[in-house]
Amino acid sequence: MTAVVLQNLTRRFGNVVAVNDLNLEIAAGELVALLGPSGCGKSTTLRMIAGLLSPTAGDIRFGDRSVLAVPAERRGAVLVFQKHLLFPHMTVGENVGFGLRMRGLRQKEIRVRVQEMLELVRLPGFEQRRAHELSGGQQQRVALARGLIVHPAVLLLDEPLANLDANLRLEMRELIRSLQQALKMTAIFVTHDQEEAVMLADRIALLFDGVLQQFDRPRAFYERPRSARIARFFRNENFLHGRKEGERIVCGGSPLVVGGGREHPDGEYLLTVRPEEVRIADTQVENSLRAQVLAAVYMGTYMQLLLDVEGQQWRVHGPADGCYPAGSVIWIQLPPQRIWLLPASV
Amino acid sequence: MGRPEWWERLKILLMLLPALLVLVGLFSGGLVVGLGQSLGYLPAAGLHSVTLQHYVDLLVEDAFWQSLWVTFSLAFTSTLLSTLVAVPCAFLLRDTFRGSRLVNFLFQVPIPIPHLVVAFGVVTLVAQSGMLARLLASLGWLSEPSQFPALVFDRAGVAIQLVYLWKEIPFIGLVVLAVLQNVGPDYEALAQTLGATRWQRFRHVLLPLILPAILSTSMIVFAFVFASYEIPLLLGVRFPTPLPVWSIQLYRDPDLSLRPGAMAIGVLLTLFSILWLVAYRRLMRYALRASGGR
């Protein structure tokens, strides 16, 4: 198990800054997600950690040792690609054993360890199969086995689930998580899917435009996002400008009690509440705002409501059995502990 | 769709039929008629009996074996040299650098140029009074054309080789380049993170992936040179005559009784090229297995 430290890591391509002054400290044995929209620099970061790309500035340390001078083949960071990329001219067994063969291990030992590894990824006895005979999920598991067999100091996964269908993705998530914990590995995986990051990662590093926005436990991105943009990325589009005075915040005409914002000084803020934290009422209740229903969509377990709240469009979840005709007026109750305040300037 | 299966089958057959007429009717039909003639069946010349005599006459003649050797070594050398130059070229062209688009274009230029044009260009360059000799003369290294080595109509067939190299290096190179670009850089990156050194990445990843392309293109080049007529006739020595040249000269002779002999040479040429192909396929399979492929 190795801790990974990125210090002021920067990479430019011509005039484009792909990764800008990135600082991350990943603990040994931790599973961290690099999350962000495509082109945010997450894959570039991964390739720099792997040693396939050298940084323009900054340092990468495994433990307390800088690895900048160590070439990729001796760095001990294995990269599993989005496209599983099984070597087409080799069998499954040869694919999995590739890294050991490169290290000059004896055939006999390779065979034993390949067998163990294939059992671990639930593909026992698949040694003689060829890549094209396997399903997409099986191929991805072989790719994973091929990476894990060399006991990498760091396992790097580049969108490992992107090419799989929904059911397989779920299965692979669990497999990756259990393998990473069983083998006690530090792992970093890149994804653009916030749900995937939340379900898999110990901590998430969110990047926009090559700049680290927030590095935190998954829960924090829902409860305490640092900016409106981060909140929006996690599917919260409910914002309202207001002025905080003491324990209250005044938005338009109605004052609301704020529970979670005691540390904030009085002043202008952007108030936000997650869609699933809002409670719907027919009449005015404590700590509530008046809202007009613009549209309602049945989502199976809840109703997705599009509301006009003080001139802003909000999306909130209502009970699945509710009836909300367009144009009707409802009241939305915001629990004081669930209100989060963002700097107003954003 | 609601159409019966026989209709689909018929449609496919109709789609293939014209092509089969060309491939089977013309090509294979021609082969069969040619084979018949080589066995002495030539009613037009009053020959009706079937005999192996024309083959026997050839196989006991020294000239035939010398011709076969000349034909083989010409094809083998030009294939080997083309491949040895083409593969490194493909690797160089794979990287992008300033001017790489220009080089890429230049590399494609020889592909559509007819062999005859190349042959003429090479003659004007390397003949004893050609541009190269003139250049050396202007440097004061020689004063007479005869001091320049004879590269055209010579036994080593230097001019012939140059024509083939000019044409076939880009042919092999572009196919290998296409495969390299298709493979992309990811397999190597992946192998590298798994601990493969630069040599190991070439040996265990790239080589097995491009070897089939190298072998099949070089095989096509070999077969082409082995059977070609124009270039050896234009730029080669008169004796020993390469087999295709010999065969066609006999065939074009007004004496029709020489035709079965011409056909026999042609059939032997065909047999030998099939023999090389089989041997080559064996070699290919062996090479693929040795390089980790299958």
Add this chain to the structure above:
Amino acid sequence: MSSFWRGSLVGGIGVVVGLPLLVQVIWSFAFRWYFPDLLPSEWGLHAWRYVFSDSSRVGEALLTSLGIGLAVSLLSIGIGMPAARALALHDFPGKGLVEWLLLVPIVVPGVVATMGIHLVFIHLRVADTSLGVVLVHLIPAVPYMILVMVSVFANYDTALEETARTLGANAVRVFWFVTLPAILPGLLVATLFTFLISWSQYVTTLLIGGGRVITLSMLLFPLIGGSNNATAAAISLVFVAPALLALGFTARSLAKGPSVLGGLGRP
């Protein structure tokens, strides 16, 4: 690699590729050019004047070559395109055999087949005619057309055609508005190179045409290595013109990479 070596590499390739063609341009304008002069001592247009005169028969041969080439490429489209489609998009018994038959003319020398065909053509009275030459040129041209078009059709999605059918297009319209635009770039390249295959033929034309069908290659061949380099150079440049044209055309469509050329399948 340092930029100096890269530069010399680019330059070296340029010289090797360009020189055999450039020297022919100079020769075609040379009136007197004796050893050891590096450039002609007297320039002149006499070679070009001869090429454009009736006595050279170049104009006549040019028309013959063009006509045969066009006929061969059009016939190859008609013969090759349906076959390529069948091979790329359908499975049927004997497919392996057909694929194998396609490769045979590429690796088995055409000498015997051509000489055998000659005999049959004499009986059918098409020997020594342009028709006979067109037919024999089909042997190398059709497999080439099929091989290129198979790779084009392999990347073609028939769902497009089905969509058009459900939108009310009949078979002709589907071909014209859906299939043709999709395969056109590949088809153009294949047609162009099929034309060049016919255009460059020498020995098949010689055997089947029997000296009566005079194409450009028939005129050029005896001049190579002869005493009149200027005339040979001028005819050679006329002969190479469509190839250069093809190059200019493909250079554009190949800008993304040489993959189409890579599939040429002909040395």
